[in-house]
Amino acid sequence: MPSDQRRIQPRKQPRQVRAELTRQRILTAAAHVFGDHGYAAGTTNRIAERAGISIGSLYQYFPNKDAILAELLTRHLDGGTAAAAKVLTGPLPEPIEEVFRVFVRLAVEAHRDDPHLLRMLLEHAPRSNELLERIGRVKQDMVGHTQALLEGHPEVRVADTATAARLVIATVELAVHDLLAEPDPVDARRLEDEMVAMLTRYVTG
Amino acid sequence: MPSDQRRIQPRKQPRQVRAELTRQRILTAAAHVFGDHGYAAGTTNRIAERAGISIGSLYQYFPNKDAILAELLTRHLDGGTAAAAKVLTGPLPEPIEEVFRVFVRLAVEAHRDDPHLLRMLLEHAPRSNELLERIGRVKQDMVGHTQALLEGHPEVRVADTATAARLVIATVELAVHDLLAEPDPVDARRLEDEMVAMLTRYVTG
DNA sequence: CACAATTATGAGCAAATGTTCAGATCTTGA
DNA sequence: TCAAGATCTGAACATTTGCTCATAATTGTG
Numbered sequence: 104m105p106s107d108q109r110r111i112q113p114r115k116q117p118r119q120v121r122a123e124l125t126r127q128r129i130l131t132a133a134a135h136v137f138g139d140h141g142y143a144a145g146t147t148n149r150i151a152e153r154a155g156i157s158i159g160s161l162y163q164y165f166p167n168k169d170a171i172l173a174e175l176l177t178r179h180l181d182g183g184t185a186a187a188a189k190v191l192t193g194p195l196p197e198p199i200e201e202v203f204r205v206f207v208r209l210a211v212e213a214h215r216d217d218p219h220l221l222r223m224l225l226e227h228a229p230r231s232n233e234l235l236e237r238i239g240r241v242k243q244d245m246v247g248h249t250q251a252l253l254e255g256h257p258e259v260r261v262a263d264t265a266t267a268a269r270l271v272i273a274t275v276e277l278a279v280h281d282l283l284a285e286p287d288p289v290d291a292r293r294l295e296d297e298m299v300a301m302l303t304r305y306v307t308g
Numbered sequence: 309m310p311s312d313q314r315r316i317q318p319r320k321q322p323r324q325v326r327a328e329l330t331r332q333r334i335l336t337a338a339a340h341v342f343g344d345h346g347y348a349a350g351t352t353n354r355i356a357e358r359a360g361i362s363i364g365s366l367y368q369y370f371p372n373k374d375a376i377l378a379e380l381l382t383r384h385l386d387g388g389t390a391a392a393a394k395v396l397t398g399p400l401p402e403p404i405e406e407v408f409r410v411f412v413r414l415a416v417e418a419h420r421d422d423p424h425l426l427r428m429l430l431e432h433a434p435r436s437n438e439l440l441e442r443i444g445r446v447k448q449d450m451v452g453h454t455q456a457l458l459e460g461h462p463e464v465r466v467a468d469t470a471t472a473a474r475l476v477i478a479t480v481e482l483a484v485h486d487l488l489a490e491p492d493p494v495d496a497r498r499l500e501d502e503m504v505a506m507l508t509r510y511v512t513g
Numbered sequence: 514c515a516c517a518a519t520t521a522t523g524a525g526c527a528a529a530t531g532t533t534c535a536g537a538t539c540t541t542g543a
Numbered sequence: 544t545c546a547a548g549a550t551c552t553g554a555a556c557a558t559t560t561g562c563t564c565a566t567a568a569t570t571g572t573g
Contacts, residue, residue: 119570122520141434143348147561157522162562226431229346239491261505266498269487270506277482282474286444293471301475301510308509324540324549351530362552367532 117164126164128154130178133171138220142172142227169230176224176234180241183213191248199258200303206249206271207295207302210279218284245272259306271302331369333359335383338376343425347377347432374435381429381439385446388418396453404463405508411454411476412500412507415484423489450477464511476507 117123132154136145147168151158165171187209195202214221228234250268253259261267278298282289337359341350352373356363370376392414400407419426433439455473458464466472483503487494 117520119519121570125520146559158562159523159564160521163520166562168561261502263498263502266494266502269494270483270499270502273483273486274479274506277486278475278478281478281482289471289474293468294475297466297468297471297475300513301479301506304509304513305506308505308513326540327550330550352532353530363531364533364553365551368550371532373531 122164125154125156125160128156129161129164129171130174134175134217134220137172137175137223138217142223147171172224172227173231173234175220176228177237179213179221179224180237183209184241184244186212187245195252199252199256199306200299202252202256203271203299203302204295206275207279207298210275211283211291211295214280214283218280221280222284242272253306260308261306267306271306274298274302327369330359330361330365333361334366334369334376335379339380339422339425342377342380342428343422347428352376377429377432378436378439380425381433382442384418384426384429385442388414389446389449391417392450400457404457404461404511405504407457407461408504408507409500411480412484412503415480416488416496416500419485419488423485426485427489447477458511465513466511472511476511479503479507 117126129150133145133150136150136153139145140149147161148158150171151161154161165174190205190209195205225238228238246268249271250264253261253264253267253271275298279294282294283291334355338350338355341355341358344350345354352366353363355376356366359366370379395410395414400410430443433443451473454476455469458466458469458472458476480503484499487499488496
């Protein structure tokens with residue numbers, strides 16, 4: 104069970120359509136297997152079996168198990184940041200309340216697919232320094248944007264915008280994730296309303 | 309690497325002082341090893357080595373690896389609930405702000421020891437249904453108490469106290485944990501102030 | 514069609530790890 | 544002192560798992 108740092112790049116670029124299809128099958132299967140069994144019990148053989156391919160084929164596209172997880176996490180992160188960029192490039196709504204609503208909705212969307220899988224991904228990201236740094240950067244970006252927002256907005260009254268920004272991001276990400284992943288999840292709409300209210304009253308208080 | 313449900317009880321009750329001492333050594337060593345290497349890489353042999361005993365002795369007090377983790381988590385949970393009970397049985401302060409301050413301080417205290425270890429414990433708790441249920445019960449207790457508090461307090465103005473209570477608990481637990489476990493943790497005092505402010509303005513808004 | 518490149522196969526290897534057990538060592542109590 | 548029980552030891556076992564590689568099948572190309 105090696106855990107040291109190793110290459111993450113696929114060992115070969117697919118050149119035929121069936122190859123790319125196999126790659127997709129592997130990733131889809133891995134998402135299911137990791138989500139159901141967790142990382143440790145989600146063996147490569149199980150993934151291959153679920154994908155309907157042989158174990159050898161799996162290792163033709165991913166150099167090791169960690170690389171599969173890395174690819175899944177990368178895709179999730181890219182999807183999230185892309186969605187965020189799309190929303191945040193356009194003009195933001197005036198009231199800070201509506202800005203927070205956008206934030207919370209983005210978070211809810213990002214967690215809607217498969218909370219269990221996402222939890223796995225984030226838990227085992229420390230296996231790769233590259234992923235850790237990437238996550239750190241994404242987080243720091245969000246905090247940075249939030250802090251700038253807080254400092255430039257007329258409704259905002261908090262003094263320590265640095266701490267406030269970190270608190271806001273942590274709250275949104277973690278609470279959304281947790282409350283939606285629970286066995287008896289809260290209603291997404293109510294969660295949105297309450298969280299937006301909390302954040303708004305906090306920064307304008 | 310078996311993951312099915314098995315006995316968690318130690319196979320033998322210590323009858324001599326040295327036995328109890330060995331038990332303690334094992335748990336202390338396990339806490340360090342799990343915190344440093346994680347659960348998977350925290351092998352039983354490594355734990356035994358760090359504890360300065362043989363692997364055979366370890367298995368005289370713990371039937372398997374999961375049981376060690378279970379004991380550590382149980383102790384943490386018991387410690388936390390005991391501290392909470394101690395504080396909450398006495399008369400709570402009048403202003404809701406000070407009540408929240410008590411909450412946040414409890415959470416900070418509970419996470420001060422070893423955030424890395426605690427993260428491990430909670431991540432791998434799903435290996436035991438018993439632990440999962442215990443965690444669920446603790447959480448539900450806290451939510452219940454919080455909801456009762458919200459409904460009985462004159463300053464509180466939120467309508468949906470059920471959702472609000474869940475949001476408050478999730479926010480306190482998760483954000484405190486996350487912001488203190490980060491590589492560059494926020495100042496505990498500032499975190500306390502900001503979080504108390506956020507929660508107070510939320511429920512009194 | 515023929516030949517090369519690409520992709521797929523899966524039995525089996527090497528390494529790691531949780532766990533056992535037969536015997537050694539220590540402690541207790543009379 | 545000494546026997547019986549408690550505790551400790553650690554080499555070895557059994558299992559699991561990530562992964563390789565020689566071979567086969569398939570696809571693209573002239």
